[in-house]
Amino acid sequence: MKKFTSSSIPIVKRIADSTVRRLSLYLRFLEDFEKRGIATISSDELAARGGTTSAQVRKDLSFFGSFGKRGLGYSVAELSARLRQILGLEREWQVIIIGAGKIGAALAQYHGFSQRGFRIIAVYDADPDKVGRAVDGLVIRPLTDLADDAKRQAPDIAVLAVPAVAAQEVADLVVKSGIRAILNFAPHQLQVPETIAVKAVNMAMELEGLSFALTNG
Amino acid sequence: MKKFTSSSIPIVKRIADSTVRRLSLYLRFLEDFEKRGIATISSDELAARGGTTSAQVRKDLSFFGSFGKRGLGYSVAELSARLRQILGLEREWQVIIIGAGKIGAALAQYHGFSQRGFRIIAVYDADPDKVGRAVDGLVIRPLTDLADDAKRQAPDIAVLAVPAVAAQEVADLVVKSGIRAILNFAPHQLQVPETIAVKAVNMAMELEGLSFALTNG
């Protein structure tokens, strides 16, 4: 088993999605603690905040190294730096939004993303009426420009906020343009090569989950 | 082990969240097949669509009964009816939106939810400048009215689209008003009684998941 060294984060086995989500949560809590001037934190306190257990917190972190001090806990500053490193948040990611409708516009105007290192560099739409208008300082570009633009700007992540019927063809174009990650808001299961990372935000599915919980609760 | 009867869906053990999400997916596919006039479908075809396996599909369904015909597969119409019953989608759910900002407004104007039986009956905001304006035919109401309104209208689900700092106090009010399910868009981990069903849509977390995938891919 490889040991952690300060210069890199070794990943010795596939990390579960649920683990990554929790790391993301922990980071948010740590930032909160940092803001409040708290210097160290125990796995127990971190767990209480996230609705999990201290063992889970320690196990999650143990995949990447050992960042704590026995008897004391974790340095808030150090652990959040580690998590940012693990999650790949030390760099800035270039994000484009495709579909300047209601959701796409709301996302483009939301500054919470760039605060976390996800910079929205362009907004695209297929509707000639929308192209040329501005959303939060970004001029909406025609989708036909995407392939060319991507060659120059090499965006990292495409956010899909187009109607479900258009989602697949847009995804195909995104993949063809060399973009390797997609955040999909359309209620359509995308078929993409497995080298492409896809996350879906499906609000109808969340509501149905609540419906199930209310019905069988 | 209890057996399935046509009048009710017996749940003999706790159903995993992941199972419910997949049921929701299957239902979407079935509706698609139904629209295209396909009468029967095999677990294999359903699985291919959802990126899972036929055994997984059959196991998911087996928690609730046996809905298929050996050698033939599932009746698309019957299985979607069953899934709607299981998910509690035979009735209409009353939904309120709290926070008429960018996201809240986009959600209020989105008709995809009511098409799936989630009827948005009211929008609330704390900002006096927003109160009284209309979003998609709904007049924005002052949040101070919520408790009273809820006594009459008994909404089922509250969608939280308020800033993170306000999320907890709004959630407390929602719970106090007798609403038993929350869909939270604010990047804040809500603390609520365990009788309350909560789902969170955390887009920053999804982006960080993509960042992780791109970094450690």
Place this chain on the structure above:
DNA sequence: GATAACTTGTGAAGAAATTCACAAGTTCAT
């Protein structure tokens, strides 16, 4: 009605994720 080709439903096996439990290390007070 016999055979071939399917497909379901489900125990059992296997894999994965979570929780337990404790040795080992740290801090603090006296």
Place this chain on the structure above:
DNA sequence: ATGAACTTGTGAATTTCTTCACAAGTTATC
């Protein structure tokens, strides 16, 4: 220095989830 009070990191145990594999049932064809 010593003891008490903490807390981490991690194998092992446990629980949960997924996949396997096959008996049993259905349909179609000849």
